[in-house]
Amino acid sequence: MKRFIEGEDRHQVTLLPECLDDFVGEDNPVRVVDAFVEELDLSDLKA
Numbered sequence: 267m268k269r270f271i272e273g274e275d276r277h278q279v280t281l282l283p284e285c286l287d288d289f290v291g292e293d294n295p296v297r298v299v300d301a302f303v304e305e306l307d308l309s310d311l312k313a
Contacts, residue, residue, distance in 0.1 A: 290296055
């Protein structure tokens with residue numbers, strides 16, 4: 267019985283694209299939410 271699978275790359279970093287933005291279409295409504303949140307001044311919310 268073999269202990270290891272030979273020929274497979276153990277050093278594969280990820281199965282997904284490096285950037286999740288690649289999954290979101292340009293016309294997806296989540297882009298509006300992202301733009302809105304980016305414009306918020308959250309520095310006043312520190313406890």
